[in-house]
Amino acid sequence: MQVKTFAAGVLVAAATVLTACAAPQAATTPLAETSSLAPATTETTPTSTAPPPPPPPPCAVRTGACASLSLRLAWLLKDGAVVYGPVAMEPGDASQPTPVGSFKVAWKDKVHTSSEYGDPMPNSVFFAAGGIAFHAGPLDKPSHGCIHLTDADSEVFFAGLPVGASVEVKA
Numbered sequence: 001m002q003v004k005t006f007a008a009g010v011l012v013a014a015a016t017v018l019t020a021c022a023a024p025q026a027a028t029t030p031l032a033e034t035s036s037l038a039p040a041t042t043e044t045t046p047t048s049t050a051p052p053p054p055p056p057p058p059c060a061v062r063t064g065a066c067a068s069l070s071l072r073l074a075w076l077l078k079d080g081a082v083v084y085g086p087v088a089m090e091p092g093d094a095s096q097p098t099p100v101g102s103f104k105v106a107w108k109d110k111v112h113t114s115s116e117y118g119d120p121m122p123n124s125v126f127f128a129a130g131g132i133a134f135h136a137g138p139l140d141k142p143s144h145g146c147i148h149l150t151d152a153d154s155e156v157f158f159a160g161l162p163v164g165a166s167v168e169v170k171a
Helices: 003-022 151-160
Strands: 066-070 075-077 081-088 101-104 107-113 121-129 132-136 148-151 166-170
Touching: 003 151, 075 151, 081 121, 101 121, 107 151, 132 151, 148 151
Parallel strands: 066 166, 132 148
Antiparallel strands: 066 075, 075 081, 101 166, 107 121, 121 132
16 A cells, blocks of 8 residues: 555656646637637748848949949949849959949940950940940850940840940949
């Protein structure tokens, strides 16, 4: 009889300790008060994180083009608002750098070939001395100082930048 009493006392003590250590339970609603029952699931809903917003243009130009060499991005702006971009671009490398500064579009040529290198330069928008232009070109190979854009982006820059438009290139 003492063994049963001892065992019962141990069980009561263990239950008390477990109850005291357990995390507080949320209040539950009696089954009769629930309007519908949903089966418990172990599936997790994937959470989607929106991509970060694109960086704003770092240039002071309000209408024209902005290019950031460090970001390798370019924008078209009108009245201080971005109307196109940012778009990926590829500038020149250290041996043939793209000039930094404020410029004006000097001339344009839809189907141009470099007289110095013999390379095609479709949709050329010339803005700096030495034949520096926005034009279609590879984004994985540095230019000879120009700003390479994709074919589609170069068409938009060609159409959106008239002669005399402002261009700002930031380091």
